[in-house]
Amino acid sequence: xxxxxxxxxxxxxxxxxxxxxxxxxxxxxxxxxxxxxxxxxxxxxxxxxxxxxxxxxxxxxxxxxxxxxxxxxxxxxxxxxxxxxxxxxxxxxxxxxxxxxxxxxxxxxxxxxxxxxxxxxxxxxxxxxxxxxxxxxxxxxxxxxxxxxxxxxxxxxxxxxxxxxxxxxxxxxxxxxxxxxxxxxxxxxxxxxxxxxxxxxxxxxxxxxxxxxxxxxxxxxxxxxxxxxxxxxxxxxxxxxxxxxxxxxxxxxxxxxxxxxxxxx
Amino acid sequence: xxxxxxxxxxxxxxxxxxxxxxxxxxxxxxxxxxxxxxxxxxxxxxxxxxxxxxxxxxxxxxxxxxxxxxxxxxxxxxxxxxxxxxxxxxxxxxxxxxxxxxxxxxxxxxxxxxxxxxxxxxxxxxxxxxxxxxxxxxxxxxxxxxxxxxxxxxxxxxxxxxxxxxxxxxxxxxxxxxxxxxxxxxxxxxxxxxxxxxxxxxxxxxxxxxxxxxxxxxxxxxxxxxxxxxxxxxxxxxxxxxxxxxxxxxxxxxxxxxxxxxxxxxx
Numbered sequence: 001x002x003x004x005x006x007x008x009x010x011x012x013x014x015x016x017x018x019x020x021x022x023x024x025x026x027x028x029x030x031x032x033x034x035x036x037x038x039x040x041x042x043x044x045x046x047x048x049x050x051x052x053x054x055x056x057x058x059x060x061x062x063x064x065x066x067x068x069x070x071x072x073x074x075x076x077x078x079x080x081x082x083x084x085x086x087x088x089x090x091x092x093x094x095x096x097x098x099x100x101x102x103x104x105x106x107x108x109x110x111x112x113x114x115x116x117x118x119x120x121x122x123x124x125x126x127x128x129x130x131x132x133x134x135x136x137x138x139x140x141x142x143x144x145x146x147x148x149x150x151x152x153x154x155x156x157x158x159x160x161x162x163x164x165x166x167x168x169x170x171x172x173x174x175x176x177x178x179x180x181x182x183x184x185x186x187x188x189x190x191x192x193x194x195x196x197x198x199x200x201x202x203x204x205x206x207x208x209x210x211x212x213x214x215x216x217x218x219x220x221x222x223x224x225x226x227x228x229x230x231x232x233x234x235x236x237x238x239x240x241x242x243x244x245x246x247x248x249x250x251x252x253x254x255x256x257x258x259x260x261x262x263x264x265x
Numbered sequence: 266x267x268x269x270x271x272x273x274x275x276x277x278x279x280x281x282x283x284x285x286x287x288x289x290x291x292x293x294x295x296x297x298x299x300x301x302x303x304x305x306x307x308x309x310x311x312x313x314x315x316x317x318x319x320x321x322x323x324x325x326x327x328x329x330x331x332x333x334x335x336x337x338x339x340x341x342x343x344x345x346x347x348x349x350x351x352x353x354x355x356x357x358x359x360x361x362x363x364x365x366x367x368x369x370x371x372x373x374x375x376x377x378x379x380x381x382x383x384x385x386x387x388x389x390x391x392x393x394x395x396x397x398x399x400x401x402x403x404x405x406x407x408x409x410x411x412x413x414x415x416x417x418x419x420x421x422x423x424x425x426x427x428x429x430x431x432x433x434x435x436x437x438x439x440x441x442x443x444x445x446x447x448x449x450x451x452x453x454x455x456x457x458x459x460x461x462x463x464x465x466x467x468x469x470x471x472x473x474x475x476x477x478x479x480x481x482x483x484x485x486x487x488x489x490x491x492x493x494x495x496x497x498x499x500x501x502x503x504x505x506x507x508x509x510x511x512x513x514x515x516x517x518x519x520x521x522x523x524x525x526x527x528x529x530x531x532x
Contacts, residue, residue, distance in 0.1 A: 127361075127362075130357065130359060130362070131355045131356075131357070131359035132359050132360075132361055132362070134355065134359065135353070135355055135359035135360075135361075135418075136361075137321075137348075138319060138348060138351070138352075138353040139348065139349075139372065139373045139376070140345040140346070140348040140349045140373075140376075140377065141372075141373070141376045141377075142345075146376075
């Protein structure tokens with residue numbers, strides 16, 4: 001015979017599984033609704049521009065500073081490793097490829113999730129808790145079209161731009177340390193980088209990655225906010241979940257995309 | 266249906282889940298041009314009833330007609346068309362915190378009309394003048410007191426001259442002066458706009474002064490209705506306890522619990 005505790009445990013596991021599937025279904029429906037109600041955003045681009053400022057422009061500081069430091073660290077570490085094999089001149093390639101293929105899209109998406117994603121969740125969660133979304137619905141204005149869709153598109157547009165800025169700043173950081181501080185030959189630093197970085201294979205793939213991350217992070221952030229219980233704990237829990245879930249999603253998606261893109265190399 | 270009733274509710278029941286009905290067998294009519302109160306203690310189903318009228322929920326049984334149409338059978342487009350002619354004042358105003366007072370009031374006009382900005386300005390100023398806050402048009406919601414926020418929300422709810430204005434607990438948490446101001450505005454705006462108003466409230470005395478008719482809900486059932494005078498004179502113990510604010514009566518002061526002596530271990 002099973003004892004009572006075991007039965008309750010099994011029941012709880014079942015409950016959680018059903019809840020997770022239901023939530024996934026809601027999230028998918030929410031995503032479809034967001035796309036279906038995007039017309040307003042494109043008819044009134046000012047709605048997107050306003051959100052671009054909040055999600056994109058205000059994230060620039062953290063992205064640029066982080067990019068610079070990551071590039072500088074790459075400069076040091078790369079130089080140390082390459083020196084062992086006497087190929088310091090390949091430092092430019094190492095810095096640029098690491099950034100464009102991996103670190104640019106991934107690190108900037110992680111930063112974007114914690115800077116802009118959490119803000120989106122908290123804002124929408126609070127709008128729901130203070131009945132602003134209900135008020136909008138009562139005024140015959142669809143909150144998904146008016147509040148959610150512009151933020152979604154702003155996120156999707158700003159993510160690749162931020163990743164590009166991150167990579168550019170990183171390359172500059174690598175140059176500062178490698179060429180200016182350590183003294184690697186400037187000509188070979190830039191020339192080797194130019195010849196090794198392929199537009200289609202490296203840059204376009206990096207951009208595709210950051211667009212996918214942008215969609216994932218913004219979708220998760222908006223859904224968590226829209227679905228948050230309308231209480232203080234509800235909103236704080238949703239904000240935490242946004243950062244945790246989007247970080248895991250970014251890393252998981254990065255693995256899948258990398259496997260698909262670079263398997264032949 | 267009689268054309269002089271804006272809202273007709275017949276035999277409406279509603280339950281979030283089958284075991285816990287929120288409303289059972291509600292019948293009520295709201296004649297055009299009147300201010301009608303739905304009263305009852307917290308948790309009696311008042312707000313749910315208001316949301317059924319707004320088409321937020323679909324009744325489990327029965328029908329809700331607004332302006333001759335079954336609101337729960339309208340599609341998304343039809344419901345939104347109907348809501349353009351409704352205004353709702355939420356309990357704490359629910360102003361958009363990222364927009365100024367002016368933009369809050371202008372929100373609906375901008376969303377639903379193509380009026381030139383100069384005309385929108387005139388309408389917004391008229392609405393703000395009606396609630397006495399024309400001078401506050403440039404302030405942000407965070408700079409307003411609770412009473413002012415509620416007045417701005419009232420200006421916003423009436424921006425498109427709705428046929429039906431719904432108030433969800435409009436008097437809660439206000440100081441006596443703001444409360445008096447809001448109370449008078451409910452009546453004044455209803456008459457000036459030729460609208461019909463539904464006030465959901467548990468603030469009895471404030472409401473009884475301004476409404477034409479009262480429906481009294483208890484645990485999801487309509488237990489009494491009548492004019493304010495009838496309610497004040499009612500011998501129904503439930504209504505009497507509620508109207509006169511008595512601590513104990515049919516609605517017990519104590520939450521259901523086991524015997525107090527048992528609790529203290531005296532028996």
